[in-house]
Structure formats: structure tokens, C-alpha cells
Amino acid sequence: EIVMTQSPDTLSVSPGERATLSCRASQSVNSNLAWYQQRPGQGPRLLIYGASTRATGVPARFSGSGSGTEFTLTISHLQSEDFAVYYCHQYHYWPPWTFGQGTKVEIK
Amino acid sequence: AQLVESGGGVVQPGGSLTLSCAASGFSFVAYGMHWVRQAPGKGLEWVAFIRSDGTIKYYADSVKGRFTISRDNSKNMVYLQMGNLRVEDTAVYYCANFYGEQVYAEFFQLWGQGTLVTVSS
Numbered sequence: 526e527i528v529m530t531q532s533p534d535t536l537s538v539s540p541g542e543r544a545t546l547s548c549r550a551s552q553s554v555n556s557n558l559a560w561y562q563q564r565p566g567q568g569p570r571l572l573i574y575g576a577s578t579r580a581t582g583v584p585a586r587f588s589g590s591g592s593g594t595e596f597t598l599t600i601s602h603l604q605s606e607d608f609a610v611y612y613c614h615q616y617h618y619w620p621p622w623t624f625g626q627g628t629k630v631e632i633k
Numbered sequence: 634a635q636l637v638e639s640g641g642g643v644v645q646p647g648g649s650l651t652l653s654c655a656a657s658g659f660s661f662v663a664y665g666m667h668w669v670r671q672a673p674g675k676g677l678e679w680v681a682f683i684r685s686d687g688t689i690k691y692y693a694d695s696v697k698g699r700f701t702i703s704r705d706n707s708k709n710m711v712y713l714q715m716g717n718l719r720v721e722d723t724a725v726y727y728c729a730n731f732y733g734e735q736v737y738a739e740f741f742q743l744w745g746q747g748t749l750v751t752v753s754s
Contacts, residue, residue: 559740568727568744569677574735581734612677616740620691622667624677
């Protein structure tokens with residue numbers, strides 16, 4: 526099983542600033558990495574797949590990078606609707622399909 | 634396209650419950666289906682998968698032997714039969730699959746709204 530570890534658990538950021546979220550895989554997943562956003566009371570929303578490709582309709586302030594075992598999600602110029610929990614997800618080796626434990630981006 | 638879960642509720646430890654997921658707006662018979670759960674205040678945990686034709690099923694170790702996934706392609710439905718329920722099975726259960734704007738995707742693109750299962754005495 527590939528274990529996904531996200532850091533930090535919580536990130537306090539002021540609106541308009543940049544947030545940088547990290548995700549590490551216990552073994553290489555190549556670029557088979559997706560990022561999801563989850564707002565309270567809602568299901569996950571796909572943001573990024575293939576480690577760096579934005580899903581349709583996702584604002585350009587969201588960007589993903591990395592390959593192998595180290596990945597980053599960057600949110601530039603944070604807006605109020607961006608304060609949420611973010612999950613990374615590997616789909617390179619399955620089953621099981623695995624997720625990170627999540628990073629909560631909160632208002633500073 | 635949408636997925637709509639139902640069947641959640643409160644059940645005692647050791648009890649059973651069956652969740653349903655109704656699919657619409659896409660070719661259901663062409664897609665594998667998954668259940669993913671989220672315990673209160675916790676992260677996402679994949680639970681079970683069934684292939685498009687129902688011939689292959691996978692389960693998380695945490696539910697193997699207790700949960701059974703099935704589907705009815707004539708009704709565009711997928712089910713999760715949960716038995717010998719434990720307090721730690723308390724979660725919102727999401728139905729999900731790879732259907733979406735990215736064809737041949739191997740990541741989750743379509744999610745339901747979830748249904749809450751509470752295991753408590």
C-alpha cells in the first residue's frame with residue numbers, strides 16, 4: 526500500500542497571500558497524483574490531476590508540481606472560497622486507492 | 634452526470650445496513666464504481682470497488698469480510714452491504730467513479746453528496 530503524507534496538517538494564511546501544501550508518497554507514484562478541495566458539508570472537488578494539470582473550471586491561481594514521491598499544491602492570492610481542506614490522492618498503484626490525511630487551509 | 638446515495642442511518646454495533654447509489658447522466662455500464670468514506674473530522678478512505686461488469690471487486694482491509702459491493706446495470710445502481718458494523722465504521726459514505734471530462738481517467742472525477750452512517754449503541 527502506498528501511504529500518502531501531507532504537511533502541514535493546518536496552514537494559516539491571510540487572504541491574498543500564497544499557500545503551499547506538500548504531499549509525500551511512500552514510494553514513487555510517477556505523476557499519478559491528484560489534488561481535491563473539500564469545503565464543509567460538501568464532497569471532494571477535483572482540482573489537479575497528473576500532478577500538474579488543472580481540471581476544467583479550476584482557477585489559474587491553483588497550480589500543482591512534483592513527480593515521484595514529492596508533490597506541491599500552490600494557491601496564489603488566496604480568496605475567501607479557497608479556505609477549505611485539501612487532499613492529495615495517488616492512483617498509480619491500486620488497490621487500495623489512497624489519500625493523504627488532508628491539509629486544512631484556514632484564515633489567519 | 635450525478636451520483637445520489639441513500640440508505641444511511643443509525644445502527645447498533647454488530648448490525649447491518651445497505652447503502653444504495655443511483656447513477657445518471659453517463660453510461661453506467663462502462664464505468665467501475667467505488668465507495669469512499671470519511672469519518673467525522675477525518676480524511677478520505679477508499680472502501681470498495683466493483684468493475685463495470687461486476688466480475689472484479691476489491692475491498693479495503695478494514696472492511697474485508699464484512700462489506701459487500703454489488704451493482705445492477707439494468708437499474709444504474711450500485712450497493713454497499715455492510716455487516717458486523719463497528720463504531721469505527723461511522724462515516725459519510727460517498728459513491729464515486731472516474732467519469733468526467735478527462736476520458737480514460739484513473740482518478741475520481743464524479744462524487745455523490747454522501748450519506749451518513751452512524752454506528753452507536
